[in-house]
Amino acid sequence: MKITRKDVENVALLSRLEIPEAEVETYTGQLNAFLEYADVLTSLDTKGVEPTAHVLPLKNVFRADEVKPSLDRELALSNAPEQENGYFKVPKIMEG
Amino acid sequence: MSYETVVGLEVHSELKTNTKIFCGCPTTFGGEQNTHVCPVCLGLPGVLPVINEKVVEFAIKAGLALNCKINKFSKFDRKNYYYPDLPKNFQTSQFDLPIAEHGYLDIEVNGQTKRIRITRIHMEEDAGKLVHSGTTINDSSSACVDYNRTGVPLIEIVSEPDLSGPEEARVYMEKIKSILEYIDVSHCKMEEGNLRADVNVSLRKTGTTKLGTKAEMKNLNSFKMIESALAYEIERQTEILDDGGHIVQETRTWDEAKGMTVSMRTKEEANDYRYLPEPDLVPIITSDEQIEAIRAGLPELPDARKKRLMADCGLSEYDAAIITTTRQMAEYFDVAIAQKADAKLVANWMMGDLAKNLNGEGKSISESPVTAERLAELVNLISKGTISSKIAKTVFEEMWKTGDAPEKIVKEKGLVQITDTKEIEGIVDSVIAANPKPVEDYKAGNAKSIGFLVGQIMKQSKGKANPAMVNDLLKAKLD
Known part of the structure; x- marks a missing residue:
């Protein structure tokens, strides 16, 4: 087993996911299965193969430095759970 | 116990592009909140960021100016963290293949040159601005977010922990600012947050090499703040260590x-x-030809310029360093000496009356009502003996007010220096006649009395008599 219960809890915390206690075992098992599956790849000899940074055969896609219209503020804020004076409003950030 | 201070800086500089790093929203400072935003910089689902070509060019420029190796294969990565100034919950940044690495910057502290290694320079997007509901972040029950700054292009310049205290940190930061201004990639307005530093500091027992636990101070945006925060932090850590405690690795604010x-x-x-x-941004591949073309387009940088002013113009190291602090000052100087004006006099005027007037009105040299050409004309009038240095100060004030040519002012106000021997002799004679006591004193051996007599003569000539001629004539008559 590569992934422990503690790893799952930590990743869940970092990802802001709430995992019911009863399901932690299930996810631990599933995540381990993913990694074991991916391990098949490590049996291949990759000597002399360049690391892949991107799966598409593309490079140097640039944009000219030209201003394009921005969104109307009302529209930009329309999906915000809370807003105030044209700002997005968010809950308390720090422990206190 | 004595400790050595170990400091490393992460300098963030916003680049002066028209648009953000991955979208066409403007980068202009001070817009109404959330008016420079679009689906890309708000991180809405399904959008596709595309990098601004200017950002790559500016980052390579900065890399070359800071003696870095440019990575010909560079890519972007997602840095995941949760903080409401990032709408996507990750910052698009560079991790293992930054645009530039392994550079250095030489700084001067107490007359010594010290090389500070630069680990890397990477490109990333700036975050938004939070307005806290309380007085500080810790006592606020909520915050308001303005995403106008989100996606403004940044370069982060990371140094090795080669700095050994508040002064070195300030000098390093000043030099970074100067270079970024020279190569014209950032506005460097620290008060607007264009240029700011995260400062890492730790202490270790003198003579040891293992790094101590560090504290990080984020977003320091003035030279004074960097110096004060570091001085405070060194004192705080010293006290803890002296009491046998240990430093907690943490982020602190000033x-x-x-x-x-x-x-x-x-x-x-x-x-x-x-x-x-x-996955949404493809790699950036840069050729040697592109890198060399950018290198060829770099202006003469402050160090090279300073050396040239010392070697070719005979300026002292101190003067040359001041003149080359900003590119505008250095170019002003170059324009003035191109008019065949005496380099040392030009430097003195720039650091003296010109600097005083600029500071007094909060102007930068590019806004000076006295242009470099005009200052050169003034200096040439002094060198030719048309006016004395003293009169020149009066003329300069008039130039500052009107922007007029010094020759015009000198002619209109009748300020031409008196170099006619007969005329000066007449004044000298009348002053000698009117001041028998000082004349006696001088003859009796009190050399200082001559100063009084010279002063009287200059006063009578309204400052226009050639001071050297006054001295010679007076001495000839008294000795």
Whole structure:
């Protein structure tokens, strides 16, 4: 087993996911299965193969430095759970 | 116990592009909140960021100016963390293949040159601005977010922990600012947050090499703040270590009002950014030809310029350093000496009356009502003996007010220096006649009395008599 219960809890915390206690075992098992599956790849000899940074055969896609219209503020804020004076409003950030 | 201070800086500089790094929103400072935003910089689902070509060019320029190796294969990564100034919950940044690495910057402290190694320079997007509901972040029950700044292009310049105290840190930061201004990639307005530093500091027992536990102070945006925050932090850590305690690795903020650093306790202490390659942006491949073309386009940088002014113009190291602090000053100087004006006099005027007037009105040299050509004309009038240095000050003030040519002012106000021997002799004679006591004193051996007599003569000539001729004539008559 590569992934422990503690790893799952930590990743869940970092990802802001709430995992019911009863399901932690299930996810631990599933995540381990993913990694074991991916391990098949490590049996291949990759000597002399360049690391892949991107799966598409593309490079140097640039944009000219030209201003394009921005969104109307009302529209930009329309999906915000809370807003105030044209700002997005968010809950308390720090422990206190 | 004596300790050595170890400091490393992460300098963030916003680049002066028209648009953001991955979208066409403007980068202009001071817009109404959330009016420079679009689906890309708000991180809405399904959008596709595309990098601004200017950002890559500016980052390479900065890399070359800071003696870095440019990575010909560079890519972007996602740096994951939760903070409301990032709408996507990750910052698009660079992890293992930054645009530039392994550079250095030489700084001068107490007449010594010290080389500060630069680990890397990477490109990333700036975050938004938070307005806290309370007085500080810790006592606020909510925050308002303005995403106008989100996606403004940044370069982060990371130094090795080669700095050994507040002064070196300030000098390093000043030099970074100067170079970024020279190569014209950032506005460098620190008060607008264009240029700011995260400062890492730790202490270790003198003579040891193992790094101590560090504290990080984020977003310091003035030279004074960097110096004060570091001085405070060194004192704080020294006290803890002297008491046998240990330093907690943490992020602290500088509280300007209290003059101290304060711990920022976030809900999330896990510093695990889980970097992953950015799948929406393709790699940036740069050729040797492109790198060399950018290198060829770099202006003469402050160090090279300083050396040239010392070697070719005979300026002292101190003067040359001041003249080359900003590119505008250095170019002003170059324009003035191109008019065949005496280099030392030009430097003195720039650091003296010109600097005084500019500071007094809060102007930069590019806004000076006295242009470099005009200052050169003034200096040439002094060199030719048309006016004395003293009169020149009066002429300069008039030039400052009117922007007029010095020759015009000298002619209109009748300020031409009197170099006619007969005329000066007449004044000398009348002053000698009117002041028998000082004349006696001088003859009796009190050499100082001559100063009084010279003063009287200059006064009578309204400052226009050639001072050297006055001295010679007076001495000839008295000795």
